[in-house]
Amino acid sequence: MAEARxxxxxxxxxxxxxxxxxxxRDLLSRHRAFAQAADPIAVHGRLVRVAGLVLEATGxxxxxxxxxxxxxxxxxxxxxxxxxxVGFGDDRLYLMPTGxxxxxxxxxxxxxxxxxxxxxxxxxxxxxxxxxxDRMRHLPVGHGLLGRVIDARGEPxxxxxxxxxxxxxxxxxxxxxxxxxxPVRTPLDTGIRAINTMLTVGRGQRLGLFAGAGVGKSVxxxxxxxxxxxxxxxxxxxxERGREVKEFIEDILGExxxxxxxxxxxxxxxxxxxRMQGAAYATAIAEHFRDEGRQVLLLxxxxxxxxMAAREVALAIGEPPATKGYPPSxxxxxxxxxERTGNGDRGGGSIxxxxxxxxxxxxxxxxxxxxxxxFLDGHIVLSRALAESGHYPAIDIEQSISRVMHNVTDAxxxxxxxxxxxxxxxxxxxxxxxxxxxxxxxxxPETDQALALFPRIAAMLQQEMxxxxxxxxxxxxxxxxxxxxxxR
Numbered sequence: 001m002a003e004a005r006x007x008x009x010x011x012x013x014x015x016x017x018x019x020x021x022x023x024x025r026d027l028l029s030r031h032r033a034f035a036q037a038a039d040p041i042a043v044h045g046r047l048v049r050v051a052g053l054v055l056e057a058t059g060x061x062x063x064x065x066x067x068x069x070x071x072x073x074x075x076x077x078x079x080x081x082x083x084x085x086v087g088f089g090d091d092r093l094y095l096m097p098t099g100x101x102x103x104x105x106x107x108x109x110x111x112x113x114x115x116x117x118x119x120x121x122x123x124x125x126x127x128x129x130x131x132x133x134d135r136m137r138h139l140p141v142g143h144g145l146l147g148r149v150i151d152a153r154g155e156p157x158x159x160x161x162x163x164x165x166x167x168x169x170x171x172x173x174x175x176x177x178x179x180x181x182x183p184v185r186t187p188l189d190t191g192i193r194a195i196n197t198m199l200t201v202g203r204g205q206r207l208g209l210f211a212g213a214g215v216g217k218s219v220x221x222x223x224x225x226x227x228x229x230x231x232x233x234x235x236x237x238x239x240e241r242g243r244e245v246k247e248f249i250e251d252i253l254g255e256x257x258x259x260x261x262x263x264x265x266x267x268x269x270x271x272x273x274x275r276m277q278g279a280a281y282a283t284a285i286a287e288h289f290r291d292e293g294r295q296v297l298l299l300x301x302x303x304x305x306x307x308m309a310a311r312e313v314a315l316a317i318g319e320p321p322a323t324k325g326y327p328p329s330x331x332x333x334x335x336x337x338x339e340r341t342g343n344g345d346r347g348g349g350s351i352x353x354x355x356x357x358x359x360x361x362x363x364x365x366x367x368x369x370x371x372x373x374x375f376l377d378g379h380i381v382l383s384r385a386l387a388e389s390g391h392y393p394a395i396d397i398e399q400s401i402s403r404v405m406h407n408v409t410d411a412x413x414x415x416x417x418x419x420x421x422x423x424x425x426x427x428x429x430x431x432x433x434x435x436x437x438x439x440x441x442x443x444x445p446e447t448d449q450a451l452a453l454f455p456r457i458a459a460m461l462q463q464e465m466x467x468x469x470x471x472x473x474x475x476x477x478x479x480x481x482x483x484x485x486x487x488r
Contacts, residue, residue, distance in 0.1 A: 152278035191227020196474035204343035211382035222252030230297035236282030239305025290349035
């Protein structure tokens with residue numbers, strides 16, 4: 001009698017074929033959505049008016065934020081400039097150019113620019129095109145930007161050749177929900193003793209650096225770029241002098257700082273739209289690295305120049321001014337830009353951001369400065385009086401504050417910092433009496449202690465440009481000032 005044979009097992013390749021079939025069906029579905037998103041009809045408009053910074057075009061229906069190409073044939077050559085839709089009225093679109101408008105004439109062709117999108121590929125992630133921001137301007141991001149200097153269009157400004165290992169993504173990215181963000185709980189070592197001791201920064205914090213002209217703001221940013229404990233550094237130079245861009249990179253940032261940095265430069269001679277785009281682009285690059293789980297430091301110089309560029313755009317399209325010449329939309333754009341930074345999901349990456357705010361004439365009540373204080377997680381004020389006395393970095397610890405310091409330091413550190421701040425403040429209030437000899441020693445024990453410890457406090461808060469101070473060293477220096485080195 002023949003033995004009963006066991007039933008045959010299914011072939012091993014069957015699950016694989018099922019998975020491949022499912023992947024192929026997903027690919028077909030993505031191709032179908034990709035084809036439906038495309039506009040099959042090429043529509044062109046015409047340029048009808050140029051008034052200052054604004055171009056007016058008819059014959060097009062495009063959303064705000066779309067990118068157009070204005071083409072003009074002259075002397076056998078075709079001139080073209082990019083422009084972005086910033087508003088509309090009746091049947092006209094208001095465009096803001098990103099280049100010079102010399103040579104344009106009435107009737108120039110205005111065409112919507114196609115986005116550099118890639119068709120879906122098998123077993124490869126594809127960008128979702130569900131929101132209007134996904135269809136706005138796309139610029140290169142990725143690891144190929146490290147060590148490079150680029151402009152607001154994503155084009156290299158250095159001599160490093162074309163960009164490699166990058167991909168195009170929208171510069172207006174989807175914000176992270178406030179309930180999904182990881183809270184600020186981890187201290188960040190900035191390498192600057194005055195900040196580590198008195199204004200301890202948390203990973204994912206957003207701070208403002210308030211300063212007038214010539215008080216050491218750029219040098220302080222360079223020290224942060226070199227010494228801060230971060231994997232990637234993104235520097236946005238918005239509206240600064242063209243000469244200062246090269247000096248900041250070569251003299252302040254240095255080769256070591258540039259190696260892990262991406263520098264986005266939009267100098268003061270750039271059109272206002274490019275200056276705004278440079279700030280959004282630098283933020284998008286930082287968001288890209290944060291989404292990869294990296295710890296990112298964003299240095300933007302300056303938030304005031306961004307606000308000025310937004311004011312130029314808003315006034316050009318007819319928005320009425322409200323506060324010291326700033327239209328209301330400017331104060332809406334500032335928090336939209338800043339809120340894109342911060343921590344990501346729990347256990348993911350983070351963006352610690354420092355925004356410089358120019359106090360015009362050292363006036364801390366400037367409308368942009370007031371607005372920045374309201375939505376930033378702290379502010380560091382640089383004092384001109386300290387800078388003129390040779391105290392660098394010229395950080396005024398009385399006017400500066402870190403709103404998350406109590407969450408990232410222990411109770412002892414917080415107590416010591418408050419004690420040093422109180423002694424510094426007491427000396428400053430009694431300085432006039434001391435300088436004229438009107439104060440008699442022994443009349444006030446608190447003032448006597450402030451007078452005795454002020455030289456040590458001032459020495460602790462000062463730091464050379466090429467000197468680094470870690471968090472542990474800063475803590476030791478803080479205890480040494482108060483004579484508590486051996487009391488742990």
